[in-house]
Amino acid sequence: xxxxxxxxxxxxxxxxxxxxxxxxxxxxxxxxxxxxxxxxxxxxxxxxxxxxxxxxxxxxxxxxxxxxxxxxxxxxxxxxxxxxxxxxxxxxxxxxxxxxxxxxxxxxxxxxxxxxxxxxxxxxxxxxxxxxxxxxxxxxxxxxxxxxxxxxxxxxxxxxxxxxxxxxxxxxxxxxxxxxxxxxxxxxxxxxxxxxxxxxxxxxxxxxxxxxxxxxxxxxxxxxxxxxxxxxxxxxxxxxxxxxxxxxxxxxxxxxxxxxxxxxxxxxxxxxxxxxxxxxxxxxxxxxxxxxxxxxxxxxxxxxxxxxxxxxxxxxxxxxxxxxxxxxxxxxxxxxxxxxxxxxxxxxxxxxxxxxxxxxxxxxxxxxxxxxxxxxxxxxxxxxxxxxxxxxxxxxxxxxxxxxxxxxxxxxxxxx
Numbered sequence: 001x002x003x004x005x006x007x008x009x010x011x012x013x014x015x016x017x018x019x020x021x022x023x024x025x026x027x028x029x030x031x032x033x034x035x036x037x038x039x040x041x042x043x044x045x046x047x048x049x050x051x052x053x054x055x056x057x058x059x060x061x062x063x064x065x066x067x068x069x070x071x072x073x074x075x076x077x078x079x080x081x082x083x084x085x086x087x088x089x090x091x092x093x094x095x096x097x098x099x100x101x102x103x104x105x106x107x108x109x110x111x112x113x114x115x116x117x118x119x120x121x122x123x124x125x126x127x128x129x130x131x132x133x134x135x136x137x138x139x140x141x142x143x144x145x146x147x148x149x150x151x152x153x154x155x156x157x158x159x160x161x162x163x164x165x166x167x168x169x170x171x172x173x174x175x176x177x178x179x180x181x182x183x184x185x186x187x188x189x190x191x192x193x194x195x196x197x198x199x200x201x202x203x204x205x206x207x208x209x210x211x212x213x214x215x216x217x218x219x220x221x222x223x224x225x226x227x228x229x230x231x232x233x234x235x236x237x238x239x240x241x242x243x244x245x246x247x248x249x250x251x252x253x254x255x256x257x258x259x260x261x262x263x264x265x266x267x268x269x270x271x272x273x274x275x276x277x278x279x280x281x282x283x284x285x286x287x288x289x290x291x292x293x294x295x296x297x298x299x300x301x302x303x304x305x306x307x308x309x310x311x312x313x314x315x316x317x318x319x320x321x322x323x324x325x326x327x328x329x330x331x332x333x334x335x336x337x338x339x340x341x342x343x344x345x346x347x348x349x350x351x352x353x354x355x356x357x358x359x360x361x362x363x364x365x366x367x368x369x370x371x372x373x374x375x376x377x378x379x380x381x382x383x384x385x386x387x388x389x390x391x392x393x394x395x396x397x398x399x400x401x402x403x404x405x406x407x408x409x410x411x412x413x414x415x416x
Contacts, residue, residue: 029046030076032062038078038107067102068099076104077090086106087118090122090123103144105127108129207406210239212230214230215247224293227412230284231284231357231358238280242279242282250270263289263341264338285331289308289324296416298324298344299341300326300342300343301340306359309321309322310323310350310351351384351416353383353412358405359392375392378392389413392411
């Protein structure tokens, strides 16, 4: 198995890989001393320990150039040298951010102990007297190389973690961009609010993840107007795609052999088309209504979906409400399930509010779960206000507390 390399700083000498084999045989050592005899003595002693990769430097300046050219695992450094002393070399390599200085063992005579201490304070690993003992030399060299190996492994692991973190961040950014594009597409299929011939507005706010809410409304013919909102279980691209596919099929009326003016028939057909067993266990809920303008009759059916709320103005100016709901199964649970329809004559000035469960199934700051009744109470009081839907969303946010809501918030209001 090859040893991975450690990333380097631009213009810096490459780092040696962590020592993973024979600690002494694999190490690269730089011996720095102005005395050739002293260098030879050190090299012979190091060779006897098993060190094979040894480079000489005759003074501090020579050592600095060699450190810039190549990486070393250890440096044995004499204190007193011309051009650049040992401590000057040590301070120079420690001050250069582009150099990865090797561990340093200072070689000092007995009258240089104070200078050796200064070197250790400046970052040297250890020191040895010039009349070094072979056992002491082995102990100092082995200890310094072992510490170097541990630091290199730690640095390598850190670099790998940083690289993995950067990769994950790039992946997350790409996913966020893709989800934003998907969200833009989902928004693009929503019909525009309108004032004529019916006044319609809506509010849509997705949760932190791409969800499966979608809605629409269109004229089936000159007398029949369809309103519908569906909610696919779960979050992510899969539910969003299913939601868009189903809503486009409803809008286009491309359901074979089905009268789109018959809500129960529409839901029964969609149930067979989008069986969970064929949709990776995904299902959706749906409210579908058709308003016949000459008779002001609204036929509606729902499958596992919250009731639409019919707001009717009272004589005292206050709204009264009626829930429009058919207690049918979710869409896709079982094949050939009949879906019942309801029918209501709508008084002039009434408003139909169709919504998803994300508008009221909210856990408040005290841990209590809100219910449909809370939504209903709010709409009875504020539902006729021009900005009622935005106000409802702000109310939901206030109840929920900081952070995005846990589910999509989708609501459509139609003045009938």
